[in-house]
Amino acid sequence: MRVAEPTIERLVQYHRLLETLKDEGHRVVSSQQIGDLLGFKASQVRKDLSYFGEIGKRGVGYHVERLCDHIVEILSSPKIWRIAMAGVGNMGTALLLNPAFRSPKVRFEALFDIDPRKTGRDISGIHCWHFTEIPSVMSEKEIEVLILAVPAHAAQRCVDLAIASKALRGVLALTQGSLVVPEEILVVRVDIMAELEKLLFFMKQPEAVWG
Amino acid sequence: MRVAEPTIERLVQYHRLLETLKDEGHRVVSSQQIGDLLGFKASQVRKDLSYFGEIGKRGVGYHVERLCDHIVEILSSPKIWRIAMAGVGNMGTALLLNPAFRSPKVRFEALFDIDPRKTGRDISGIHCWHFTEIPSVMSEKEIEVLILAVPAHAAQRCVDLAIASKALRGVLALTQGSLVVPEEILVVRVDIMAELEKLLFFMKQPEAVWG
Numbered sequence: 001m002r003v004a005e006p007t008i009e010r011l012v013q014y015h016r017l018l019e020t021l022k023d024e025g026h027r028v029v030s031s032q033q034i035g036d037l038l039g040f041k042a043s044q045v046r047k048d049l050s051y052f053g054e055i056g057k058r059g060v061g062y063h064v065e066r067l068c069d070h071i072v073e074i075l076s077s078p079k080i081w082r083i084a085m086a087g088v089g090n091m092g093t094a095l096l097l098n099p100a101f102r103s104p105k106v107r108f109e110a111l112f113d114i115d116p117r118k119t120g121r122d123i124s125g126i127h128c129w130h131f132t133e134i135p136s137v138m139s140e141k142e143i144e145v146l147i148l149a150v151p152a153h154a155a156q157r158c159v160d161l162a163i164a165s166k167a168l169r170g171v172l173a174l175t176q177g178s179l180v181v182p183e184e185i186l187v188v189r190v191d192i193m194a195e196l197e198k199l200l201f202f203m204k205q206p207e208a209v210w211g
Numbered sequence: 212m213r214v215a216e217p218t219i220e221r222l223v224q225y226h227r228l229l230e231t232l233k234d235e236g237h238r239v240v241s242s243q244q245i246g247d248l249l250g251f252k253a254s255q256v257r258k259d260l261s262y263f264g265e266i267g268k269r270g271v272g273y274h275v276e277r278l279c280d281h282i283v284e285i286l287s288s289p290k291i292w293r294i295a296m297a298g299v300g301n302m303g304t305a306l307l308l309n310p311a312f313r314s315p316k317v318r319f320e321a322l323f324d325i326d327p328r329k330t331g332r333d334i335s336g337i338h339c340w341h342f343t344e345i346p347s348v349m350s351e352k353e354i355e356v357l358i359l360a361v362p363a364h365a366a367q368r369c370v371d372l373a374i375a376s377k378a379l380r381g382v383l384a385l386t387q388g389s390l391v392v393p394e395e396i397l398v399v400r401v402d403i404m405a406e407l408e409k410l411l412f413f414m415k416q417p418e419a420v421w422g
Contacts, residue, residue: 037391106411144414172410178248193309199397
């Protein structure tokens with residue numbers, strides 16, 4: 001099944017919301033409610049979910065638990081992904097300490113930094129190496145995913161080292177600036193300042209269209 | 212001019228890239244090069260830019276500086292936005308220390324936290340108040356934008372306090388979980404774990420469509 005990127009982004013958000021609704025004891029939810037809580041149009045929600053064969057009952061909505069299970073299945077991983085993170089500064093530490101990152105889908109296998117106060121020891125239970133060891137450690141541990149939480153000027157160098165490991169397949173970049181990678185390597189970027197600019201842009205012209 | 216959200220996201224990325232190219236002394240750039248560097252299709256780049264009246268010269272491309280100026284103008288702010296941030300933990304500190312956040316478009320006017328080691332003093336030159344003071348401080352300083360960098364369980368409470376200030380118009384939420392806000396308040400969310408899930412999803416099925 002081919003799924004376009006924005007849909008996946010929304011699916012992930014549906015999943016989170018449904019888990020919360022489940023925890024709170026809700027049994028059904030309407031597309032309107034989902035839309036209101038996530039800031040999408042109800043029609044968008046219905047379109048997304050019907051794409052995966054989920055049709056809500058008119059005037060009733062979707063069965064929370066079933067819908068949640070279905071989305072979990074679509075988003076499910078065939079395995080536990082081995083992950084490394086380069087950069088254990090404030091941003092990296094924030095991620096390490098975020099309970100959401102202790103997902104059963106992923107396992108942090110290695111940290112990399114340049115600061116001698118961090119390298120050579122465990123941080124939150126994960127060993128931290130000097131970043132020059134990225135190729136050997138990633139190769140040996142078969143780490144396919146690198147989270148980049150280093151300053152912008154160090155990002156390309158870290159990625160190049162990870163590419164040299166031959167294990168790298170995907171990068172989550174929390175750094176600004178462009179990255180050059182071979183075509184077969186997937187890069188997803190999170191640029192918080194860009195998101196802030198987007199917000200300011202919409203505040204400046206309230207007539208702009210969302211989504 | 213009405214601009215859909217995904218376009219703005221790309222515009223912000225074009226802007227960043229063009230600033231880098233300018234700094235590196237490049238005078239022209241093709242839609243193919245822009246696409247390669249940012250991970251978009253060249254056709255998408257041409258479509259986006261032509262929407263704003265920028266037509267690249269066939270076989271030559273776009274004039275870097277002129278294109279950059281044009282995008283700056285589209286993204287420009289009519290004023291300096293006053294911003295507050297709730298939560299000065301690892302994530303909040305990462306943003307405070309990120310040079311990108313020292314943009315001339317924004318001014319951090321206030322920080323809020325619950326930790327007595329942080330409240331009542333300046334952090335990176337910005338005063339930190341107890342979060343219960345959100346309504347009075349935001350109202351008095353006419354702060355329209357709140358960055359939420361608090362744990363998920365505290366997010367709604369902080370937003371409710373900011374809404375009570377009557378000054379709030381936009382929220383950048385770095386926290387997970389749904390937020391309930393009045394319709395006139397814009398919310399942009401950055402969910403890093405969701406972005407990681409997206410990456411893993413694409414790694415699992417390499418035939419999926421990007422963008």
